[in-house]
Amino acid sequence: MSNAPELLMKLQHAIQDTDEGAPCEGRDLLFFPEGHESVVKMAILEAKAICRRCPFLQLCGQYALAADEPYGIWAGMTYEERRAIKRG
Secondary structure, X not given: OOOXXXXXXXXXXXXXXXXXXXXXXXXXXXXXXXXXXXXXXHHHHHHHHHHHOOOXXXXXXXXXXXXXXXXOOEOOEOHHHHHHHHHO
């Protein structure tokens, strides 16, 4: 059984315990990009740069992998990158 719900709760609590929140909050167009391929690629690069500086990177990645999150950039990883990690 997946521990994704527990990890999501930990992630949400960690974010709520800060004054700043998560660097990705309110940036859906970057973290869930759509549109022309070049726009999507640029958004992914920018989202990954934000993730690299995020204090919640590890917990975010643990959640995304446990939940098999199918959309968006989580912990600096696309869905394809998360799938590759899970396949080992």
